[in-house]
Amino acid sequence: MVANFLEYLRGSQTSPAERKLVQKLDFFILTFCCLMYFLNYLDRSNLTNAYVTGMQQDLNFRGNQLNQINTVFTVGYTIGQIPCNIALYYVKPRIFFPSCMVAWAACTMVTAAAQHPRDIMAIRFFQAIFESSTFVGTHYILGSWYTGSELGKRSGIFTASGLAGTMIGGFIQTGINSSLDGRHGLPGWRWLFIVDGIITLPVAVYGYFLFPDTPRNTQAPYLSPEEKTMAIDRVPEVSERTPISLGFLKHCFSTWYWYFFTILWIIAGETESFSTNSLLALYMNAHPTNTYSRAQKNNYPSGVPAVGIVSTLFWATLTDFLQGKRYLVGYWIGITGVITSALILAYPDNTTIHFAMYYWAGSVYACQATFFAWANDVLRYEEDALRAVVIASMNMGSNAINAWWSIVFYGANFAPYFTRGMWAMIAVSIASKLDLFRTFVFSLRFCLECS
Template identity: 45%
Template sequence: MKEELHMVGNQFNQINTIFTCGYIVGMIPNNLMLQVVPPRIWFPCMHITWGILTFCTSAVTNVQQIFAIRFFQGMAESSTFVGTHYILGSWYKSGELGKRSGIFTSSGLVGTLFSGVLQAAVYQNLNGTAGRSGWRWLFIIDGIITLPIAFYGFLVFPDVPANTKAFYLTEEFAISGETESFGSNNLMGQWLKAIGGYTIEQIDYYPSGMTAFAIASTLVCATWTDATRSRARWPVLVYMCVACVIASICLLVRKAPVGLNFFAYYLAGASYAGQATTFA
């Protein structure tokens, strides 16, 4: 994408910043809408919007178009994460929330874990097909994956207990975000490309190790807080912070060996551990 769209300077960072701005702008309005429009309607609508914008990304001709698309994608995406935690909090007791929040958070991380494999496979098999670059095909496939899940949500998402219409339920059965920029902005992939010596497939594969560590950290911490019935969730935040500080120090070491940087990026996966416990 960088070469084809002639991206220069810090435009990659600008893309991420503009997405974050859209996310911040959209969070409160999206959550207010959940009080007006049933979540089983609002969530899928936002997913469809996100999917359409993803398709649009595959056809861009300059980086300015990506700026606009990513802002509105951020607004649409901001409906889901905090909104789903609101739904989880409507259904589960306090002693059950940590584990459920952990499963939800980890499901997103599992998607990230496999994204490197998907990216490499798309590049290997579709790059140049029908005159489109591999990165363009990746956005097309992302959109194709998204839309069926959105339509599934119209049918199956349960809303909240007070007004659920889920056919499978009866009355008897009813800030830490920016510390995650190591993974959410794929800084490791950018670093691997910058230092050179790695194939495109390796640049897609290797960051998956950080996501795997994030999944393990999230599930272990969330399960621990439920198992101990601990309302003091601060040890998880301390674990997160210590891991991120160590990772940051390692990455700031001048002329650090490659292995140390790999260790630091993978350790930074701990930054996700607080999502489930804090939201719960």
């Protein structure tokens, strides 16, 4: 078993030529997509970092306004999912992705000029539409280039890069506060948005010139004609371009793929609520007895995505090695959600338990990479347009629910205990196991039919 696992880690390619091709793909696809997602998450997480390090007071935030801004962002992000994935059929990815990056970088820098929470609300809506291209678009691209035995590990690396953006955001804010706070009369939190926007632009330029698009339309100068042919042969031959019509959309929304994978991710996505709503940072900010410094508020929550990175890479690699048994991670996230919530409810005054549970809860991020790789696996032999719509619908459905879920259960005014949210987490953790079993049964039926 150990020898087989080590062999898997070295790569499953059968020839030196194929191994060389995959190494090129890893370098040019993963470097760009991971940097893009890193910056995407950096922009998102730094709103909370800015909030707890001066923005709340400077802009006179009241009540649930932070959650309202996050909800508006989620609405924009939800609206953009399917249109962005469909746009990849009409605009080459090497043009579409970088252009979206330039647009959201501009929105990020404009945030530094905000004078009222409503200003940020408007900016974040449009920023979200451009950022919505990244996650589902990249999963579509990964499914276009990589085989089933390669996909989970690459999806895990990609997802981990977003978590790295969340983790590093706190340290960046700490550094900016210590070096730029007050420079030219601007507080550190405003400089944070300016710096975020600036560092996004070079990655966009890189994408314009070197991103390889998809196997059937790539013009990448670093791929030889033989490698381009091999890239096409490595993946199933399916219809890559399907006319987008009402009939096609009706077909998409009537398949079991769309129904079960969308429901699965709607439920599983809410098991990440402790982390995606930055509950540890809000807990520290509203702690009834302890007062934390700005550096502590930024740095301590960075441990949550750090746990998520380790968990994501572990489960993505393991489920690849186990020949695509992606459903296994569902049991982990279900157990984690129930135990962490129950202990926080049972010990409301124990700061150590709260910290430990929020860190442990970061491990549920593993379901992102594995469940989207699972959808790519099952839809590998279907037309590309259907795969693109299902993947986009998964994230769209999750964000549509999260638009109001975060306010109802994890509003900033519920800090520091989020009692209502703890019970909600127990409920979705149990529900995720039930829907996981149903999705597994239908996926198994699909595999048997294909064989």
